[in-house]
Amino acid sequence: MPEFRIGQRKYRTKGEATKAVRAVLRGxxxxxxxxxxxxxxxxxxxxxxxxxxxxxxGPGVEAFAIAPPQRGPYSGFQVIRTDGTRIDFSYQDCLKPRTYRQQVLNVMGDEVRQTKSDYFEARRAADTLISDLSGQPLASTDIAVSYFQGPAFNAIAEEFAESLGGWETIELTSSAEQGLGRFVDRDLAERWFIHHQERAVFGLLSQQENRQRPRA
Incomplete structure (x- = not known):
């Protein structure tokens, strides 16, 4: 059977990779x-x-924690972000096969992550940490930088990919098969950064408001 990778780590099978992740969860x-x-x-x-x-x-990962069970008897993982917010994630979703489009989308998000961090810091410096949807004050641990006021991130990325001739024209570093990777062509990465910067309209929401918004 083909090997399975998580980052630079090689596992004989997906089952072995899953076992390694569960060992951390249960430890x-x-x-x-x-x-x-x-x-x-x-x-x-x-x-x-x-x-x-x-x-x-989001703006970056500070640490991980073990989250209490949401459904059933099993605990899960939680991301503690650099802005103090927390969000759960499913390791099983991470281990599912990804399409090349999904890989590129993840890399695109990472390439422009700093713009979201800068926006959050600007809002905090201006003391305007309120929901742009409800107008309610936001707790520092319950904030999401969202695209809800303009085109969704996926729509911005789709437009860029189509302008190049499709997702397969965007070459990723080899680590994209082993983790997140980067754009091979750094000039293209800069073009993507500018394309995103010109179209992204950020706003602040609570995490629940952000989870409930439609995805494109």
Whole structure:
């Protein structure tokens, strides 16, 4: 059977990779942070494989924690972001095969992640941490930088890919098969950054408001 990768780690099968992830999950009590550096790096590479990695990562990952069960008896993983917000993610979603489009979308999100961080910091500096949907004040641990006021991230990315002739024209570094990767062509990465910057309209929502918004 073909090998399975999480970042640079090679596993004989997907089952072995799943077993390694579950060992981390079961090695910590619910509510605790994942404090082993190797476990942290494994979860970073795992999260990069999530179909909505860009949304899950947000402004950046500070740490991981073990979240209480949402359904059934099993605990899960939680991302603690650099802005203090938290969000759960399913390791099973991360281990599902991804299309090349999903890989490119995740890389695109990572290439422009700093713009979302800058927007959040600007709003915090201006003391305007309120929901742009409801007008309610937002707790520092319950904030999502959202595209809800303009075109969705996927729509912006789709337009860029179509202008090049399709997703397959965007070449990723080899680590894209092993984790998140980067654009091979750094001039193209800069063109994507400018394209995104010209079209992205950010706003602040609560995490629940952001989860409920339609996806394109």
């Amino acid at each position: 910590y009590p619910v509510g605790s942070r994942v404090d082993d550096p190797e476990h942290h790096r494994l979860l970073l590479d795992l999260l990069d494989m999530h179909p909505y990695a860009e949304d899950k990562i």
